[in-house]
Amino acid sequence: MGNPALEIARTQFAVTTAFHMLWPLLTIGLSLMMVVMEALWLRTGDETYYRQIRFWSKIFVLAFGIGVASGVPLEFQFGTNWSRFASAAGGFFGSILAYEATMSFALEAAFLAVYIFGWNRVSRRMHLFSGIMVAFGASLSAFWIMAANSWMQTPAGARMEGGRIAVTNYLRAVFNPDLPVAFIHIWVAAVETTLFFVCGVCAWYIIRKRNVPFFLQTFKVMIVVGILVAPLQVFLGDASGLTVIEHQPAKAAAFEGHWVTNAPGVPASWVALAWPDRDAQDNRWEIRIPYMLSVLSTHTLRGQVAGLRDFAVNDQPPVTLPFYAFRIMVLLGVGMILLIVWALWKWLRRGLGVENAAKHGLFWTLWLCALPAGFIASDCGWIVRETGRQPWIIYGLMRTSDGVSPVGAGATGASLALFVVVYAILLGLFVFFTRRILEKGPDLAGPVPAHRERGSAAGGGTAEGRR
Amino acid sequence: MDNALPYLWFFLLDVTLVLFVILDGAGLGIGVLSLAAREKERSVMAAAVGPLWYANETWLVIAGAVLFGAFPAAYAVVLSSLYVPAMMLVFGLMLRAVSAEFRDHGSRTSFWGAAFGIGCLVAILGLGFIFGGVAGTLRMENGSFAGGPWDWLNGLSIVFAASTLVGFVMLGAAYLVRTAEGEVQMRARRLLRGAAPAAFALFIAAFVIMQLAHKGLSATWARPPRAAAVSFFLAAGAVSAAMLVRSSVRGRDGRAPFAWSVALFLCAAGTMIAATFPYLLPLSLSIADAASPRMSLAFMLIGAGAILPIIVGYNIYIRRVFARKIHGDGTGY
Numbered sequence: 050m051g052n053p054a055l056e057i058a059r060t061q062f063a064v065t066t067a068f069h070m071l072w073p074l075l076t077i078g079l080s081l082m083m084v085v086m087e088a089l090w091l092r093t094g095d096e097t098y099y100r101q102i103r104f105w106s107k108i109f110v111l112a113f114g115i116g117v118a119s120g121v122p123l124e125f126q127f128g129t130n131w132s133r134f135a136s137a138a139g140g141f142f143g144s145i146l147a148y149e150a151t152m153s154f155a156l157e158a159a160f161l162a163v164y165i166f167g168w169n170r171v172s173r174r175m176h177l178f179s180g181i182m183v184a185f186g187a188s189l190s191a192f193w194i195m196a197a198n199s200w201m202q203t204p205a206g207a208r209m210e211g212g213r214i215a216v217t218n219y220l221r222a223v224f225n226p227d228l229p230v231a232f233i234h235i236w237v238a239a240v241e242t243t244l245f246f247v248c249g250v251c252a253w254y255i256i257r258k259r260n261v262p263f264f265l266q267t268f269k270v271m272i273v274v275g276i277l278v279a280p281l282q283v284f285l286g287d288a289s290g291l292t293v294i295e296h297q298p299a300k301a302a303a304f305e306g307h308w309v310t311n312a313p314g315v316p317a318s319w320v321a322l323a324w325p326d327r328d329a330q331d332n333r334w335e336i337r338i339p340y341m342l343s344v345l346s347t348h349t350l351r352g353q354v355a356g357l358r359d360f361a362v363n364d365q366p367p368v369t370l371p372f373y374a375f376r377i378m379v380l381l382g383v384g385m386i387l388l389i390v391w392a393l394w395k396w397l398r399r400g401l402g403v404e405n406a407a408k409h410g411l412f413w414t415l416w417l418c419a420l421p422a423g424f425i426a427s428d429c430g431w432i433v434r435e436t437g438r439q440p441w442i443i444y445g446l447m448r449t450s451d452g453v454s455p456v457g458a459g460a461t462g463a464s465l466a467l468f469v470v471v472y473a474i475l476l477g478l479f480v481f482f483t484r485r486i487l488e489k490g491p492d493l494a495g496p497v498p499a500h501r502e503r504g505s506a507a508g509g510g511t512a513e514g515r516r
Numbered sequence: 517m518d519n520a521l522p523y524l525w526f527f528l529l530d531v532t533l534v535l536f537v538i539l540d541g542a543g544l545g546i547g548v549l550s551l552a553a554r555e556k557e558r559s560v561m562a563a564a565v566g567p568l569w570y571a572n573e574t575w576l577v578i579a580g581a582v583l584f585g586a587f588p589a590a591y592a593v594v595l596s597s598l599y600v601p602a603m604m605l606v607f608g609l610m611l612r613a614v615s616a617e618f619r620d621h622g623s624r625t626s627f628w629g630a631a632f633g634i635g636c637l638v639a640i641l642g643l644g645f646i647f648g649g650v651a652g653t654l655r656m657e658n659g660s661f662a663g664g665p666w667d668w669l670n671g672l673s674i675v676f677a678a679s680t681l682v683g684f685v686m687l688g689a690a691y692l693v694r695t696a697e698g699e700v701q702m703r704a705r706r707l708l709r710g711a712a713p714a715a716f717a718l719f720i721a722a723f724v725i726m727q728l729a730h731k732g733l734s735a736t737w738a739r740p741p742r743a744a745a746v747s748f749f750l751a752a753g754a755v756s757a758a759m760l761v762r763s764s765v766r767g768r769d770g771r772a773p774f775a776w777s778v779a780l781f782l783c784a785a786g787t788m789i790a791a792t793f794p795y796l797l798p799l800s801l802s803i804a805d806a807a808s809p810r811m812s813l814a815f816m817l818i819g820a821g822a823i824l825p826i827i828v829g830y831n832i833y834i835r836r837v838f839a840r841k842i843h844g845d846g847t848g849y
Contacts, residue, residue, distance in 0.1 A: 111617065117570060118613035122606045124580050128595025129602050132661070135595075139588020140808030144816040147581035151823040154577060158570040159827070159834050170837050219815045454596040460665045464603050471610055478614055482621055 054458040055450055058130040061465040062123075063435070068472045069123055070431060071424050072116030077191060077236070078243020079109045080184035085270070087177050096497050101267060104491035105247070110165055111482055115475050117158070122468070130461060134442050134452030138214045141207065141222060142197055149193035157186030168498050176498075191239065192232055199227035202434070203296045204443050214446070230292050231434075234285045238430065240278050242423025244271045245385060249420025252413040253487060255406060262403050263491055272396065275389040282382060287345075293437070294346050294354070297444060299364065300437030302357040304371040305342060306332055310356040317342035317354045322376070325368040330358055366439040370432060378429035381422050388419055521814060522807035525586035526796075528821060532582055534785060535828075536575035538687070538778055543569050545688020547612065547636025548681070549707075550629060557700050558629050562619070564695040568838065569616075571831060573609065578827075585816050587806040590796045594646070597654045597661035598668050601645035608639025637681075644680030648673025650797060651726050651788070672725050679718035683781060686711040690760070690777040694770050701770070708764035708773055712780070716757040719784045720750075723791070730798045737791045745790040753783030 083102050090098035124146060127135045135143070160182035163171060167179065200207075206221030207214050216222050248271050251264040294301045302308070306325045311317040319341030323332035343352040357365055395401055395412065407413070438444055442452040543565045550561045584591045595602050612635035618628040645668055652672045655663035689711055692704035727734045737746055756779040763772035792798045796806045807813060 114570075114613055114617055117573065118610045121573070121577060121609060124577060124584070125595060125602055125606055127584065128580075128591045129599050130596075132592035132596035135584060136588050136592035139584050139591060140812035141815075143581060143583075143585030143588055143591065144808070144812055144820065145585075147578070147585040147816055147820040150574070150578045150581040151820040151827060155571075155574045155823075155827045156830075158574045159830055162568055162571055162834055163837060167837055215809065216812065216815075219811070454592075455661060456596055456599055457665060460599050464599075467603070467607060471607065471614075474614060475610075478617060482617065485621065 052450060052453070054456065054461055055453045057458050057461045057465055058453050058456075059449070061130060061461060061468060062126060063432075064465065064472070065119065065123055065126065065468055066435075067428050067431065068476075069116065069119040070427065072112045072119065073187065073191060074235075074239040074242045074424065074427055075112045075246060076109060076116055077184075077187045077239035078241075078246075079105055079112070080180070080187050081240065082243065082247065082270075083109065084177070084180045084184045087180050091173060091177060097263065097266060099497055100263070100491050100493055103495075104486075106165060107486050108483060110161075111479060111486075113161060115479055119472060119475060129464075130454050130456065131442070131452050132454040132456075134447065137212060137447060137452070138443060141200070141214060141216045141219075145193055145197040145200070145223070149190055149197075153186045153190035153193060155186075157183050157190065160186065173498065188236060191236055195232040195235060196223050196225075196228055198434075199231045200225050201443050202231070202438055203227040203292075204446050207446070209446050214443070226296055227292055230285060230289045234282070234289050234430075235427070237278055237282050237285055238423065238427045240274065241282055241385065242427055244275050244278065245419050245423045246421075247271055248416050249418075250487065252416035252420075254490075256410070256413045256417065258407050260490055260493075261407060263493070265401060265403060265406055268392075269396065269401065272389060272392050276393060279382075279386045279389050283386070286379075286382065290345070297437065298355040299357065299360045300366055300371070300433075301346065302355055302360075303366045303368045303437055304375040304433050305346075305354075306335065306368060306372045307342060307354060308332070308356045308358050310359055311343070311353055313353060314351055316340045316351045317346070319345060323372070325372050327365070327368050330362075364440065366437050371437045374429040374432040374436075378426045378433065381426040381429070385419065385422055385426075388415060392416075519804075521810055521817070522586070522803050523794075524817070525582065525807065525813055525821075526803050528824065529579060529582050529586065530785070530789065531824070532575055532579040534782065536572070536579055537684075537781060539575060540569065540572035541684045541781075542687045542691035542774075543572060544612075544636045544640050545684035545686065546692060547633050547688070548640065548685055549633075549688050549692070549704075551633035551637070553700075555626060555629075557703075558625075560696050560698075560700045561692065562616075562629075562632075564692055564700075568834070571834065574827075576609075578824075582820070585820070586808055586813060587796060587803075588808060590801060590806040593654060593656060593661055593797070593801070594650060597656075597663060598646050598649040599665060601642045601649060601668050604638050604642030605646065606642075608635050608637070608642055611635030612639065640681050640684045641677050644677030645669070645673050647680055648676030648722075651676060651722070651792075652729055654797060654800070656800060672722075672729050675718065675722045675725055679715065679722045682711055682715040682718055683784070686715045686760075687774075687777050687781065690764075690773040693764065694774045702766065705764045705766055705773070708777075709761050712757050712760040712764070712777070716753060716780065719753070719787075723787060726791075726798070733791070733798055736799075737793075742790055742793070746787055749783045749786035749790060753780055753787065756780035756783055 083105060086098045086101050086105075090096065090102070127139075127142075127146075160179040163179040164176065164183050167176060171179070200222055203226045204214075204222070205225040206218035207216045209215070248268055251268040251271075254260050254264045255268075290301065306320040306323045307317070308331055316339060318337040318339045320332065321336045321338055323335035325331075326333050340350055342354055343350060346352060346354045357368070391412065392401075395409070400406070400409065440448055440450070442449040546561050546565055550558045553561060580591075583594075612632055615628040615631035615635055619625055619632055648670075649668045652670065654661060655667065686708065689704040689707045693701055693708065696704065737743060756776050760773055760776035760780060763769070763776055794803050795801065796803050808816075
């Protein structure tokens with residue numbers, strides 16, 4: 050860790066990516082939500098769905114803009130800060146980024162223009178098609194980015210030849226062992242993150258007793274989605290953990306704070322909480338739960354789990370950061386399930402009717418507080434994933450210290466400082482304008498696009514014209 | 517056939533870069549012009565750029581990814597050695613995005629309108645200095661950059677940046693003649709008559725300085741058939757500049773100036789490529805040496821290269837959708 054330029058370059062990538070990834074999470078989820086609502090609108094003729102789309106698409110555009118603004122620098126960073134990685138692995142890694150840019154990003158950006166500005170310019174059917182293209186592009190984008198990233202975790206189909214990566218099997222490299230679970234895990238995380246963001250906004254309105262029917266409609270749609278998604282995410286988290294144990298045992302040992310391999314036949318206990326100390330190669334203090342690590346990691350009572358001391362110290366990842374990031378992610382995941390179960394229970398007991406919904410203050414306050422839960426959990430998961438990969442930039446093939454540019458710490462440090470400032474402005478911009486959009490509220494009275502008007506049973510929202 | 521792949525990708529890289537400059541270049545140039553405009557004109561200019569600048573910026577992302585995947589050695593050297601200009605481009609584009617957001621939501625319009633213009637200016641200068649750095653002499657050792665953080669700033673790169681700036685402003689003004697009306701269009705016409713000869717003269721200066729900086733470069737192209745290609749593009753460029761000035765006179769067809777300014781830009785790009793081929797970085801890194809393994813290039817061609825015509829197709833469709841004039845509230849936002 051002696052090279053300041055390396056540490057600054059790593060920090061810069063961590064800061065920019067942790068910030069950037071929040072926006073695709075939201076735009077993937079919102080784009081799917083809007084496609085569902087537009088399909089419902091065209092099927093049922095209930096124009097409240099149309100007004101839902103018009104409302105949420107404002108936030109979508111804002112998030113998309115910030116996503117592009119904060120994402121373009123990432124692509125360039127591979128060249129500016131990680132030139133030796135770029136030059137060694139570019140043939141494969143760069144190709145995948147080119148796949149992403151051409152197949153998905155271009156598609157999303159182009160059809161977004163039609164989707165947002167084309168309401169009166171294209172038919173309803175074409176508009177729905179544009180929405181599907183936006184959603185498809187956003188999700189496909191995540192697929193390719195995860196293909197590139199998971200290849201860095203489990204670099205299949207490639208070997209190092211004279212300082213350059215030589216890909217021997219492209220299909221195996223793209224569909225590397227980590228990709229399936231990693232992609233689905235993050236895609237479901239996008240849906241869940243959006244769900245909590247959207248429900249948080251609904252709670253904001255319901256607490257203020259504004260547009261209650263409108264936002265109860267959104268809330269209920271989201272709860273239905275949540276019942277399917279939240280348990281699925283637990284299953285995916287488990288599957289993702291098993292992949293890590295199989296392919297990156299040092300990472301798993303690090304985020305579990307597990308130092309010593311358990312002897313055969315002896316159950317491994319799970320460290321619930323601890324302060325890991327890499328210098329001492331042990332935990333300073335810890336709270337253990339017997340049997341649990343064996344159960345979690347091998348799905349047996351006494352399965353053997355490799356400890357961190359099995360790996361040379363200079364092959365070990367950092368421990369404290371992934372250890373705590375992992376625990377925060379899991380805790381938030383459990384909390385999110387509990388909230389969804391509560392909402393379901395309330396709904397079944399007829400507690401989500403327009404008249405009585407707003408009565409329960411604590412319930413809605415909790416949903417409001419949970420608005421950023423998905424974002425935080427996703428960032429924590431990403432921290433586990435990336436710090437756990439260290440000290441490798443391409444796991445087992447190329448060390449991070451061998452991938453950094455020969456650029457001085459001064460230039461990287463200055464640009465890092467600028468990034469922090471600009472990203473703070475971007476975040477401020479989002480908060481400022483989202484507040485403004487929320488305060489203005491959904492438009493419940495404006496004209497609906499006239500193309501092929503179906504006999505619509507004007508939705509319940511119009512009765513309540515408060516803006 | 518395999519040996520043709522690097523050149524095919526070089527061609528596709530040029531196509532994506534040209535599309536970026538033509539499509540987004542006009543928007544960036546208009547942003548710079550808006551710095552000198554009055555409040556009322558600024559909104560006309562903003563409307564002229566329209567809702568398509570996300571779609572336009574895609575071409576830069578595609579060009580960057582193509583360079584990364586097809587010519588990783590060049591991508592690594594160019595971006596790490598031209599760190600500061602690369603950051604200027606990146607931060608300029610971010611500033612443009614942020615200010616567009618604030619301005620379109622009607623918050624402190626004059627402040628964010630100015631910030632929008634400054635973002636465009638910084639991005640163009642960053643791009644110009646990258647062009648200058650690529651055309652100049654980057655100090656390399658073992659395929660890695662071996663110079664200092666300020667190597668990008670020198671006489672040659674300043675001329676390249678100036679020519680890029682004037683060229684983009686010219687594209688922007690020509691685009692305004694095409695899409696705007698009234699006072700804004702008239703001022704754009706007047707501006708074009710000065711900007712076109714200036715852009716051409718600066719380009720010639722950049723070309724000459726580049727020959728002086730690389731001793732022996734002119735010897736590589738000053739023979740037939742490449743000499744013919746270089747002189748053809750130079751002559752066609754001069755004709756385009758002249759026609760551009762002629763067509764910008766008041767009352768003439770509003771579409772001609774943009775067509776001629778695109779032609780002038782294509783001639784400039786053609787001259788540079790004809791004079792430096794087969795190098796990516798003149799005399800120091802050839803297209804073949806910078807290219808990824810042939811397998812990689814073929815792999816990339818299947819997934820990315822084949823998609824490019826489709827992208828062009830739906831972008832043309834979208835342009836058609838927004839070219840139709842409609843009545844009433846057409847923005848829908």
